[in-house]
Amino acid sequence: MTKITAGPSHTSRYTALDPVPGDVELLAKVRELIDDLSPDNAELLTAFHRIQQAYGYVPRETIPVIATKFRTTPAMLYGALDFYSEIRTVPPAETVVEWCSGPACLLKGSMNIRRVLESILGCEMSQNTDDGAFGLRLVQCDGTCHLAPLVRREGRYIGPLSVSDTIRLARELKGEGEPEPVPESGGLKAGEGQPAVESAAEQEGGGA
Amino acid sequence: MPTYEELRAQAEQARQPTPGPQRPLIKVGVTTCSRAVGAQETLDAVRKELADRGLEADVMVTGCWGLCYAEPIVEVAHLGRPAVLYGRLTADKVPQLIEGAVATDRVGVVPELALAVLADEPLEGVPPLSASGGLEFFAGQERRLMANCGVTDPDSIDQYISRGGYEGLAKALGMTDEQVINEVLESGLWGRGGAAFSTGRKWEFLRGANVTPKYMICNADEGDPGSFVNRNLMESDPHLIVEGMAIGGYATGASYGYIYIRDEYPLPVERMEAAIRQARERGLLGGDVLGSAQTGARPGGFAFDLEVVRGAGSYVCGEETGLIASIEDARGMPKIRPPFPAQAGVFDMPSNVNNVESYANVPLILREGAAWYASVGSENHKGTKMFSLSGQVQRVGILEVPLGTPMSDVVMGAGGGPPEGRALKAVQPGGPLSGIVPASDVGIALEPEPFKERGMFMGSGGLVVLDDSNCVVDLAIYFEWFAEDESCGRCTTCFAGTRRLLEILKRISSGRGRSSDPEIMRLLADTMSYANCVHGQAAPTVVMTMFSFFEEELNEHLYNKRCPAKVCRGMVRYEVVHHSDKLPAAEAICPTQAVVRENGSYRIDQGKCIKCDACREQAPYAIAVVDEFGPG
Known part of the structure; x- marks a missing residue:
């Protein structure tokens, strides 16, 4: 049997949003990404995952687009977005x-x-x-x-x-090598006796 | 729609995973834990090696035996000989394995790589993999839920069906919904997610609800850090869960189901989705399950379908009302009960939430009967339970034992106890809310009561083991940090309570504890018991069990400002105590240049030292961790 979804519709808290300023191309791509999702079908997290998959994070400017799609307010949506630790709103580092x-x-x-x-x-x-x-x-x-x-x-x-x-x-x-350990004294078996005093130049060590 | 008999015949006919003459069968376990150590590379290497040498063999992907410590695992079976498991078989050992076990005509065992033999007798000095002994990790196990784990291909519905899969569903469809629930009630099955509530009773509530549609929900948000039993089941035998949920749907009148899987588990999402697709193709899910319209199991037939919902990283979504809120596209904040999900669950419709392992028990109960199910276990608790072992144990893994098994059998027997030279200190039984069992009580039975008597919970089955190098205060800080971090923020008792507990514990661990702190923490815990969901109520458990069982250690921190295990950073410092030739290496490794050489001798610059322990790793004799505040 195919799915029955029931329960309160989100329409009561839905207000149409003005088109948002932002990267037109990005917003069009995001609209396309979430095009087949429906607002009453437990699919908001899927939308977040898809956008994050594509961009590495959920750009802030896409929130009104998702809100329109899911017939809810940006505030509600941001609340959900903010709640989940695996959904990020800043671009990942290199x-x-x-x-x-x-x-x-x-x-x-x-x-x-x-x-x-x-x-x-x-x-x-x-x-x-x-x-x-x-x-x-x-x-x-x-x-x-x-x-x-x-x-x-x-x-x-x-x-x-x-x-x-x-x-x-x-x-x-x-991109830094480990500084080579500078031996305490050239030929001596280390660990025994007084260590030799190193010169400052040797102490710099050789970065690999 | 095919009947079950037709499906079974079809499955038997599909080529079975058995070795043929001159054609050995090679199984490679590929799951999250084995992929982490290179199982995918092993699989590729096996295929390449066979192709390069022009050898005939079948290669099959399987789930996981639960022997995490010995991953990646490869099984080689020859016709007429017992199969042999090879452990820690990384890609570089594959040529040796193929040479010794496949390419030769001899017995085909490579004893130096072998882990166990799938027989009752040892073979060429390799111990048998059996519950009665042999491999220590298997001793005492009763593998029912895990019967297919490591044995079958999780992506093959035929293999599942040919081993008796979906027989339970077929049997259920021949019974009334009441009979199915009675069978589950009779088995005594209770929820494995931690609350230990009777599964049959829960189903009765949902069956009694008069509103449709009803929903079955599988809680696969295994958020308890250190528990990974559900992950293994979903990766190794996903159809078991699909079947269990379908039976539940039939018994309760639910027509749709959600499997909510945490975001940290990408492979289970893949495998569950594949299983659902296959079940749909075979008519085991959909508008007319197993041709039930014709057989008259229910007027109009039984319709049921499933969907996977992937979470996004939230611990409280493992609480059933939080999980429901998350499915409803909102913040996953738990709600006040009642109404219970059976009255108003997802989309305000009657719903039933069970853990993965609870659902996985159901097909076995229906297939083999409640009496068989109740044949193992303790006096009050029947059946088996899966546990995952991690932390300071020699053998990390997943196992299944009868309920009531002494915890020491699992921790010290199967797990081998702490590493050599270390003593067991405590066991943390299942999730951040469950408390800490001291070493003196390690022999308690694995069932809910002994834990409850000690003010703890058995939880969902993740046993995390502590040895004497670990500090209980430090662990309490971790769990309170976790509880604070994951608190949804609805109840002040919870979000502020956990934060206060964390602050106090951190103060104690930095040597600024006050004698009034224990009293304040007790008061906080008392207040927090009024939180709305179990997250807030149980968050202080770990602190309370610390008072009960580790008071001496806590007082040492509090009054003497000393951490006996030398873990709490605020109470220790690093010092050069001897001279050694390893000190230059320590100087080189130090990330903050805190190991300073002056006039030929070394000292630690305390202003720069971040206490990371790297220098002591390099020069363990020369550098020591000493108490910051000294004796007296």
């Missing part, structure tokens, strides 16, 4: 690292990983750097806990990560 916030990762040291990612990439969790080059995204546990603690990048899972691995990964993303 390089996004997804950090798993789950408990298995936490118990295995994910906070340390978060700290070094934030420190090296130069942005807080759930933010992008000012130039939009790097972004950190907090994601929820999806049950790949045998890799805890893990991060994901472009759909690839990286784990279990040690803090040192993470630092190397982040430096690689930044």
Whole structure:
């Protein structure tokens, strides 16, 4: 049997909206993307997903278009949009690292990983750097806990990560090599006796 | 419309996944957890290796055995010999596997890669995969819901039907709706999502509603971090859920169903949608299910169809009224009950919300009978329950055991307990709202009562294990952060209560705890118990169980400003305590240049140190974590 949808229609809170200023091409494309969806059919999230799939986020200027399609007000729509953490309203950064916030990762040291990612990439969790080059995204546990603690990048899972691995990964993303450890003294078996004093030039180390 | 017998015959006729003469069968499990470690690459490598060598073999994709710790898993079966499971079979090991297990004419086992053999006896030193022993992870398991997991191709309806699938639906259609509900009631099945309410009773409520259309809703918003049992079922045996929902639709008079899957689960969305499409093609969903109009199961026949709704990242959408609001295109905020969904659910129509695992039990109950179903389990609770194991265990995975099994059998037996050299500290049984079970109580039975007696919930089945390197206060901070972050914002008791709890806990963990804090937290918890939905009511559970079972550790934080596990960042600092040749490496790795070399010796610049632990990883002997506030 095909679907019966029932219940209150959204028409009561619907007011026709004036055409909105904005990128005409973008709005036309969005209209096309959500053309086959209907307002009373549990399909708003589908609309969000499709737009996000196409653009990486839901551009703010598309909200009136979606509202018109779903016969509701931009305010109602923004309320829904704002509620879901996986729907974003800012463009994603060029390089996004997804950090798993789950408990298995936490118990295995994910906070340390978060700290070094934030420190090296130069942005807080759930933010992008000012130039939009790097972004950190907090994601929820999806049950790949045998890799805890893990991060994901472009759909690839990286784990279990040690803090040192993470630092190397982040430096690689930044395009900086790890500074070579400067040996304390040339020929001596290290660890024994007094370390030799290093010259300042050697201390700079060689960036790979 | 074909009858069930015709479908079954058709399914039997479709080529069955068995090895032929000179033609071994190779199964590769491809699910979220195995794809994360390269199962897709393994699958491609197997196909390529076979083609390159010109070998004859069938390659099949399957679901997941639940042995997450040993993914990717490949099974090789030869005609007349027991099949062998190979674990951790990444693409680079494929040539070795094909060489040893397929290309030769000998026994065809590569013992050094093998994990288990699908027989009762060991083979070439490889342990058997059986509940009675052999592979530790399987000991004590009773695989009913998971009978097809890892065995069949989740994208093949024929394989499901040929193993008895949809027989339960066919049987149900030969009964009255009342008889079906009675069968479910008799089995004693209760909701597996956490609330443990009788499934049969719930269905009775919906059947009693006089308004149509009615809806069946499957709650697959498995938001509890650390639980992934529903994901495995949907990925490995999606038809089980389709069948369960169709039976529920018949029993309650519902004509349409929604499966609400969380956004974090893209593969289950794919596989459930494929299953629904196939079921529709075979007449198992649609306007006339299994030709019921002719057989007279119900005047006019039984009509039922399903649709997948993909969530968008919200924990409270796992609460049934929140889930309904989300389906209705609004903010997924829970509502006050009553009215219950059975009276006014989605689109204000009568609806029934059950968990994935609850629905998955139903086909088995109908097919095998309530008596069979009740043959395992404890005195008060019949049937099996799936659990996922993660955190500080040696074997992370998903398993299915009879209800009432001691938790220690799962955590210490199957999971192997904490890593070598570590002691079990606690188990966090199922979701952020469920509390923390101390190690001394790890032997309690896995059924709702023992948890309730301790002021906790058994929850949905995600066991997260803590060892002595973990701090309970730190975990409480995580769960209160989660509860605060995911609070929908409707009740002040919840959104402000969780925030206050979080603030207080953070203060304690930074060494600024006050002696009045426990009392304030108790008062908050008391107030929060008046929140409208379970999210707010249960959010303080973890703090309350900390008071009950970990008071000593909490007091150590509160009064001595010391974190015994040295986890709470505000209470520790890093210091160079010895000299070692690893210190230059520590200096190089430090992301904030906090390891400083001065006159040949090293120190940590506390102003720069972010306490990330990288230097100690590099120089574990030289660098130590010490208490910030020192003794006394």
